[in-house]
Every structure is written in structure tokens, then in C-alpha cells.
Amino acid sequence: MNPETHKELAQKLKKENRQFYDKLKKNTPKNLDDYFHEAHEEVFEQTDCLTCANCCKTTSPIFYQKDIERVAKKVKLKPGQFIEKYLHLDEEGDYVLNASPCPFLDSENYCMVYDERPTACREYPHTNRKKMYQLLDLTYRNTLVCPAVLAITRRLQTIL
Ligand code: SF4
Ligand code: SF4
Numbered sequence: 162m163n164p165e166t167h168k169e170l171a172q173k174l175k176k177e178n179r180q181f182y183d184k185l186k187k188n189t190p191k192n193l194d195d196y197f198h199e200a201h202e203e204v205f206e207q208t209d210c211l212t213c214a215n216c217c218k219t220t221s222p223i224f225y226q227k228d229i230e231r232v233a234k235k236v237k238l239k240p241g242q243f244i245e246k247y248l249h250l251d252e253e254g255d256y257v258l259n260a261s262p263c264p265f266l267d268s269e270n271y272c273m274v275y276d277e278r279p280t281a282c283r284e285y286p287h288t289n290r291k292k293m294y295q296l297l298d299l300t301y302r303n304t305l306v307c308p309a310v311l312a313i314t315r316r317l318q319t320i321l
Pocket of ligand 2: 263
């Protein structure tokens with residue numbers, strides 16, 4: 162799905178998806194993780210992130226201290242210089258990128274710091290994590306960013 166089509170569809174389904182995630186919060190199925198993980202596997206088998214990169218283009222991962230140290234070393238900066246050049250604190254007090262798209266995304270959607278990328282990038286879009294009931298608001302918000310999360314949500318809506 163191209164980013165424009167995804168954006169349009171995600172906006173159109175915004176209310177329905179919000180209601181769905183609110184319902185899951187109120188009445189959480191026992192095997193919620195299993196439902197998510199199965200849908201995650203199915204959707205990502207058919208997803209080529211290199212044709213998308215919408216996450217890297219539009220949102221910032223959180224950079225924890227370890228991430229800062231690793232990525233700074235990779236780009237041959239001291240952690241302080243790295244923060245100065247690329248990061249600021251958000252309203253929750255977490256370090257995030259100053260700008261989107263991410264400065265480490267190349268023109269072919271490859272991550273230039275892939276092996277050292279932040280944990281949040283490794284785990285994105287978090288739909289194969291444990292305790293998914295804690296991530297329902299985040300997952301709802303990610304329907305607006307990630308076509309795979311939107312597809313996972315559509316699948317879950319047919320069974321939950
Ligand atoms: S994780 Fe989602 S938003 Fe990021 S590249 Fe893959 S499909 Fe696109
Ligand atoms: S560090 Fe790499 S994976 Fe993370 S947002 Fe930037 S380009 Fe994407």
C-alpha cells in the first residue's frame with residue numbers, strides 16, 4: 162500500500178479503529194497476545210518495509226542512553242555531540258529526533274545505522290510484543306503511521 166493510500170484509509174477508519182481498541186481495553190480477550198502475534202506474522206510475511214519506511218519518514222523513535230551511545234559511536238560522535246546535533250527532549254522527557262524523516266534513512270529506504278539502530282526501531286511496530294493489552298493506545302496511534310498495523314487491526318476486527 163503506498164503511503165498516500167494508507168494515510169487516506171487510516172483516516173477514514175480512524176473512528177472505527179479507536180472504538181475497536183477501546184473495546185479491547187474494556188474487554189480484553191484472554192489470548193490477546195496470540196491473536197496479535199498470529200496477525201503480525203501473517204501481515205509481515207506479505208510486507209516489504211523497504212517499499213514503505215513510513216515509520217522512519219514520519220515519526221521518531223525514543224533514544225535511550227544505550228541507543229545514544231551505540232548510534233553516536235557508529236557515526237563517530239561523542240554522545241554529547243550526537244545529542245546536540247540530532248536530538249531534543251520531548252514533553253515526556255525522552256530524547257527524540259529533531260526532524261523527520263530520520264537523518265539515518267537513505268534514499269533507498271535503508272537504515273544507515275541498521276546494526277546499531279535504537280531499540281524502539283528494532284521493536285517497531287510492537288505488534289509482536291508481550292502484554293499487548295498495555296500497548297493498545299500506541300497500536301491505535303500506529304494504525305495512522307504503519308500500513309502493517311492497519312492491516313493487523315483489520316484482521317483482528319474480523320475475529321474479535
Ligand atoms: S514497520 Fe510499518 S511503517 Fe515501518 S516500514 Fe514497515 S510497514 Fe512501513
Ligand atoms: S534509526 Fe534507522 S530504523 Fe530508526 S528511524 Fe532512523 S532510519 Fe529508521
